[in-house]
Amino acid sequence: MSNPRLRDTSQDQPDISQAQQRDLPIGERPHADAEMTRVLKTAPLRVAADPSNGVITFWRHDPLHDVVKPMADHVIMAFPAEPVRFERRDGKAFVKGMTRPGTVTIIPAGSSSRWDIYQPLSVLQLYLPQTTLERVGHEVGTAAPSDLVEQTAHPDPITSRLLLSAADALEGSAALDALFRHQLTDLLATRLLAAYAGSPARFQPVMGGLSPKVLGRAIERLRSDGDADVSLAALAADAGLSRFHFCRAFKESTGLSPHAWLRQHRLEQAMHMLRDPDVSVVSVAAALGYSSQTAFAAAFRKLTGETPSDWRRRMR
Numbered sequence: 339m340s341n342p343r344l345r346d347t348s349q350d351q352p353d354i355s356q357a358q359q360r361d362l363p364i365g366e367r368p369h370a371d372a373e374m375t376r377v378l379k380t381a382p383l384r385v386a387a388d389p390s391n392g393v394i395t396f397w398r399h400d401p402l403h404d405v406v407k408p409m410a411d412h413v414i415m416a417f418p419a420e421p422v423r424f425e426r427r428d429g430k431a432f433v434k435g436m437t438r439p440g441t442v443t444i445i446p447a448g449s450s451s452r453w454d455i456y457q458p459l460s461v462l463q464l465y466l467p468q469t470t471l472e473r474v475g476h477e478v479g480t481a482a483p484s485d486l487v488e489q490t491a492h493p494d495p496i497t498s499r500l501l502l503s504a505a506d507a508l509e510g511s512a513a514l515d516a517l518f519r520h521q522l523t524d525l526l527a528t529r530l531l532a533a534y535a536g537s538p539a540r541f542q543p544v545m546g547g548l549s550p551k552v553l554g555r556a557i558e559r560l561r562s563d564g565d566a567d568v569s570l571a572a573l574a575a576d577a578g579l580s581r582f583h584f585c586r587a588f589k590e591s592t593g594l595s596p597h598a599w600l601r602q603h604r605l606e607q608a609m610h611m612l613r614d615p616d617v618s619v620v621s622v623a624a625a626l627g628y629s630s631q632t633a634f635a636a637a638f639r640k641l642t643g644e645t646p647s648d649w650r651r652r653m654r
Contacts, residue, residue, distance in 0.1 A: 370411040370465035377404045386515065392523040393465040394504045405452045406445065411465040412486055413445040416501040419460045426490050427452040433490045442497045444489040444534055462501050464526060474527040477582035483535040497529050512627055513568050514604060518597040520570035524581055547591030552577045556588060560600050570596065605641050612650045619646045
């Protein structure tokens, strides 16, 4: 399939200009979750919200023909399934193409355009506040842009793969999923700063890992079976580092990201509990904080290639 075609359609758009729309104060713009619900005329199948950090949603919606109004958040989309024909119009351009796995669409905060999507569509969306871009930009030593560069079904397998991986973190273990989403959002923000900020961002290299004392505190927090806060913000604050630098230093020290370390620890806990024939799989799932036995079984199988019941039978 050839690249999307562009043509000038400024004469077709009698509505207010893009510049006027962008000038709306942020407080007067709807947040992306509200605007997408209005436009798509349905509710997302799954959603995970961290209002100060970002919102990740998974939608399956019908064909649509509507104008997306200026929003307070940047919207990044990736497409997990079948190609779908679409057209996108704003005051200056007309883009016609196909959504495909490996492509991304970026709607910068404050922009507006008319969308015509001709078939049902599955889509992962990240709603990213400008404050998150600014925080990540500060942490990595670069200035955040006022706007991202608008993209429509743009080939970018790296960003697409990152966002699609969020589908695994919209249900399951609350602590694991939250930690993964925080890491993923920061990583996506870093990627957007590098690729879609108008000019390439230059990041300062991070050298060295955590001190033994700081690493020990972080691992103690991650191992806690109580109500300890294992969010990325809490782990980084306890280490006296930004979230970005904590993740880099933790991985330098352990070879794993905080989320991967916690996932491995939970797997070891699960295996230990499953060795006891008197403990049910449902009890193991509940003890490890999974939302259901099904979610626990899916996570266990992804890491081991077996269901918990099959693993238990093999270990007898």
